[in-house]
Amino acid sequence: MPALKLHDTLSRTDREVKPLDGKTLRFYCCGPTVYGPAHIGNFRTFVAQDVMRRVVEASGTLTLHVRNITDVDDKTIRDSQKAGQSLIDFTRGWTEKFHADCASLNLLPPTVEPSAVAHIPHQIAMIEKLVAKGHAYAAADGSVYFRVSSFKDYGRLSHLEDRELRLGASEAASATDSDEYTKDSLTDFALWKARKPEDGSNYWPSPWGEGRPGWHLECSAMILEYLGEDFDLHSGGVDLIFPHHENEIAQSCCSTHGHFAHHWMHVAHLMVDGGKMSKSLGNLYTLADLQQRGYSAAEVRYVLISGHYRAPLNFTFHSLDSARQALQKLAKADKALSLLTSHLSPSSTGPFAEAWDTLLNDLNVPGALGGIFSVLNKLKHTAISAEDATAARNGLHFMLKALGITLPPVQEEATADVPAEIQALAQQRWDAKQAKDWATADVLRKELEAAGWLIKDSKEGFTVVPKA
Numbered sequence: 134m135p136a137l138k139l140h141d142t143l144s145r146t147d148r149e150v151k152p153l154d155g156k157t158l159r160f161y162c163c164g165p166t167v168y169g170p171a172h173i174g175n176f177r178t179f180v181a182q183d184v185m186r187r188v189v190e191a192s193g194t195l196t197l198h199v200r201n202i203t204d205v206d207d208k209t210i211r212d213s214q215k216a217g218q219s220l221i222d223f224t225r226g227w228t229e230k231f232h233a234d235c236a237s238l239n240l241l242p243p244t245v246e247p248s249a250v251a252h253i254p255h256q257i258a259m260i261e262k263l264v265a266k267g268h269a270y271a272a273a274d275g276s277v278y279f280r281v282s283s284f285k286d287y288g289r290l291s292h293l294e295d296r297e298l299r300l301g302a303s304e305a306a307s308a309t310d311s312d313e314y315t316k317d318s319l320t321d322f323a324l325w326k327a328r329k330p331e332d333g334s335n336y337w338p339s340p341w342g343e344g345r346p347g348w349h350l351e352c353s354a355m356i357l358e359y360l361g362e363d364f365d366l367h368s369g370g371v372d373l374i375f376p377h378h379e380n381e382i383a384q385s386c387c388s389t390h391g392h393f394a395h396h397w398m399h400v401a402h403l404m405v406d407g408g409k410m411s412k413s414l415g416n417l418y419t420l421a422d423l424q425q426r427g428y429s430a431a432e433v434r435y436v437l438i439s440g441h442y443r444a445p446l447n448f449t450f451h452s453l454d455s456a457r458q459a460l461q462k463l464a465k466a467d468k469a470l471s472l473l474t475s476h477l478s479p480s481s482t483g484p485f486a487e488a489w490d491t492l493l494n495d496l497n498v499p500g501a502l503g504g505i506f507s508v509l510n511k512l513k514h515t516a517i518s519a520e521d522a523t524a525a526r527n528g529l530h531f532m533l534k535a536l537g538i539t540l541p542p543v544q545e546e547a548t549a550d551v552p553a554e555i556q557a558l559a560q561q562r563w564d565a566k567q568a569k570d571w572a573t574a575d576v577l578r579k580e581l582e583a584a585g586w587l588i589k590d591s592k593e594g595f596t597v598v599p600k601a
């Protein structure tokens with residue numbers, strides 16, 4: 134099968150994603166900072182990375198997917214103290230919530246999911262190398278900084294001019310670091326932050342005194358540990374291009390032999406009312422928010438993949454309603470095909486070859502979805518043989534798997550009179566069941582029964598009926 138072609142932020146060209154070792158695509162995604170629930174903007178990036186992985190795997194290539202957990206930084210320390218919990222307990226709780234949301238959204242779990250706190254010695258070792266090679270220096274307070282002027286390629290990924298880099302760094306510094314004046318240069322960034330009273334008990338010993346690693350360092354250290362010096366692809370949201378990824382490149386290239394990621398994939402933002410969805414702007418929705426309003430995780434996922442990953446996507450409730458309709462159409466088409474064929478082994482594209490090619494062209498999901506619907510529309514109006522139906526159903530499931538789409542139960546007439554809040558509860562229970570969260574599924578079933586409704590499960594889904 135032909136390989137996926139993806140836009141590469143560094144070279145600004147679309148390039149084939151082919152594993153360096155010819156077998157396994159080894160890639161890294163910057164993971165969540167676990168100090169609250171991830172919002173659906175964060176999930177836009179994680180879902181796009183999931184589709185990329187699924188498409189690579191569907192094309193016959195193995196993957197090694199590393200995604201970190203940021204469990205120590207200013208925000209996790211601040212909020213664990215507010216919550217009166219130890220950093221470990223606080224971040225564990227939010228990591229578990231993140232995993233539950235990932236399962237509901239049908240994200241494949243990464244092969245390795247290392248955490249920053251579990252890799253402090255690796256980070257210290259990297260700083261030691263950088264200091265020894267003259268790329269880093271300790272300030273009087275025991276903090277250690279990367280000397281940006283020592284790395285001539287700094288800024289290549291973000292294509293920023295020197296003046297803009299300075300501006301960006303000084304803005305970032307004034308927002309996050311009051312110890313700015315201890316640095317030799319404005320653009321230098323912290324590798325190790327000396328212990329401050331507000332860190333509480335969250336500090337570690339190091340050759341430069343007690344403190345903790347700077348945020349950028351953890352990814353470089355964990356990449357070296359799990360993917361080595363040379364690896365295939367690195368990904369994150371566009372907000373990470375500068376300074377985070379620029380700093381990762383600098384730290385990694387200067388502490389090793391000058392190699393790092395061969396391909397950079399960046400996902401554009403999910404927006405609300407024209408602004409980036411973000412915790413600091415307070416304009417976010419979590420998966421739980423949307424489930425409470427009666428939408429399913431599959432509908433949320435559908436919305437998140439429905440725009441091209443390199444274009445900003447505006448989130449609206451209308452798009453969730455459209456996703457519901459689109460998923461129903463797919464489920465109905467699948468059901469109609471299933472009446473003509475019982476054989477399901479989705480290993481090839483069948484009549485969806487063109488839609489698949491579209492997907493391979495820089496992960497054009499909206500184009501591929503359009504292609505799928507146009508084939509299904511044609512099939513709907515044609516009498517087809519059992520053999521064609523088998524090819525079509527297998528092809529459809531091949532595409533759905535690559536996109537991570539799970540079909541909802543077909544909405545039968547019987548469920549039309551079910552009140553929206555009951556239907557929403559039933560959907561939440563179904564999602565919990567799919568995510569193997571049996572306890573929640575049980576609680577919701579009992580809640581429905583208490584309200585006078587029974588759920589009947591089948592292989593394809595559920596129907597809600599009034600209690601006799």
Ligand code: AMP
Nearest residue numbers: 165166174175177178369370402403410
């Ligand atoms: P964080 O938990 O803030 O470290 O972010 C986790 C991931 O979500 C990173 O790859 C971010 O770039 C990404 N991200 C944050 N906000 C958005 C957004 N509104 N749309 C898409 N991706 C986002």
Ligand code: ZN
Nearest residue numbers: 163352377381
């Ligand atoms: Zn990172």
